[in-house]
Amino acid sequence: MNNQETLWNEAEAFISLCYEELNKSNEEKVARLHEIKEEIESAGVYTHTTEELTHGAKMAWRNSNRCIGRLFWSTLHVHDCRHVKTADEVKEALFHHIEYATNGGKIRPSITIFPPEHHRQQEVVIYNHQLVRYAGYETEYGIIGDEASLELTKICEAHGWKGERTHFDILPLMFRMKDQPPVLYDLPKEIVLEVDITHPEYEKFHDLGLKWYAVPIIADMKLEIGGIHYNAAPFNGWYMGTEIGARNLADEHRYNMLKKVASILGLDTTKNVSLWKDKAIVELNVAVLHSYREAGVTIVDHHTAAHQFKQFEKQEERSERRLTGDWTWLIPPVSPAATHIFHRNYENAIVKPNYFYQEKPYKRIEKA
Ligand code: ARG
DSSP states (O other), X not given: XXXXXXXXXXXXXXXXXXXXXXXXXXXXXXXXXXHHHHXXXXXXXXXXXXXXXXXXXXXXXXXOTTOTTGGGGGGOEEEEOTTOOXXXXXXXXXXXXXXXXXXXXXXXXXXXXXXXXXXXXXXXXXXXXXXXXXXXXXXXXXXXXXXXXXXXXXXXXXXXXXXXXXXXXXXXXXXEETTSOOEEEOOOGGGXXXXXXXXXXXXXXXXXXXXXXXXXXXXXXXXXXXXXXXXXXXXXXXXXXXXXXXXXXXSTTTTOOHHHHHHHHTOOTTOGGGTHHHHHHHHXXXXXXXXXXXXXXXXXOHHHHHHHHHHHHHHHHHTTOOOBOOHHHHSOSSSGGGSGGGGSOOBOOOOSSEEEOOOOSSOOOOOO
């Protein structure tokens, strides 16, 4: 099968399903498919209507097997930025995404969609993993900041950016336009909402100096709809507490805080059987949920999220759609067996539209 055939097959499958879901008439569907066929034959591509793009991005969320938050798939706010031409326009669209999604703490699930690639030619290439992310530095005293960001931080520095070297330096936006070298922009402080982590009972928690940003905006995945590849399409939901409390701040290769939390709680860290790690994880998660709530920033605990996912399962069944999921990601990292997800199976089949990993635009910089 050649590229045009593949594209047509993907387009046909997507348009048929999309138009059915949008309750469009058979005539409308047939006419649109005819139009797309001609466009593909003459130009080698076709262009989604805003309606197709919007619904396609929502379907892609619905099909994201690893996401526990899919009940809300149809509420996604889609920003159509396929018209952007310049780096300045991309920067403005990304700033706008951050502000719109943050919404003063009442987080709005959103996606900003830039021009799709064409014959592997990419119009906009984003380097950031998330639009807001903390830098990480290797120093003679150990790692400062987020170890997950070591590589990108080095690349930003190689391009002239300089961080303050706190544990929470916000990385600049880094992206490039088609054939141009990458550009970097610091995020204006006013548009990045962060939450200081405090504990409702242990005042000393505050001394750990922990915080996290409000909105996780994944910027390095590719949205594929009907054979069209949107390689630059940053999207966000809101956090589930465990992502921060059981992973970002707890993992040894991230902020590695469990020992310090345990010492604040006065736990015996010399014996595994004291379950000090478990206790530390739970209290860290209590602190994260408490802090986001106090700050008026949307967050969901894993029990509520699992319950919402159960509603999603029912909804999919009612809609006679096949439910797909990746059990290894759907179970929360804290008390997984206390959710229904743990006790059943999910079929981990890839259905499109969907969001996919793609190759990083940068290569590792060798250590000097
Ligand atoms: N786990 C990632 C993080 O901690 C974010 C992934 C997306 N999460 C979400 N709730 N939409 O930054």
